[in-house]
Amino acid sequence: MAEAPYLIAMALLEQNGRRAMPLQGQSLPTAIPADGDPGDVGRRQTLELLLRVWQRSDGGPLQRADGDMSLLLAELPIASLTGPLPELKAAWLNGGDTTRLIEDLAALGAGSIWRLQLEPRSPLVFERIR
Secondary structure (H helix, E strand, O other): OOOOEEEEEEEOEEEOOEEEOOEEEEEOOOOOOOOOOOHHHHHHHHHHHHHHHHHHHHHOOEEEOOHHHOEEEEEEEHHHHOOHHHHHHHHHHHHOOHHHHHHHHHHOOOOOEEEEEOOOOOOOEEEEOO
């Protein structure tokens, strides 16, 4: 990834019959190695995002929009945050096609995309999906 990398956590959810995609992100000093995972910075961004989701629950019941694919992290070029990413978010909000969202994130130059998994009595796992 030639540009400055940015790690973004996204929750794909539904509330009161409408899709929502809260985001949380942080710039990275260097790209994450191809065989690596987001580590502590990914855990922090995920925690902050989940706190936002928790606060959002005051507005009504929440549910994951796409099962295990509803909590994602992506390493993106920072330039994608101002134009393309809001367009991808709007497309997902209007259509709900998570596969297409992941393909479009990859087309933006995502270094890696992970979904988050948590098994009972096990630590958080970043599973690379792209």
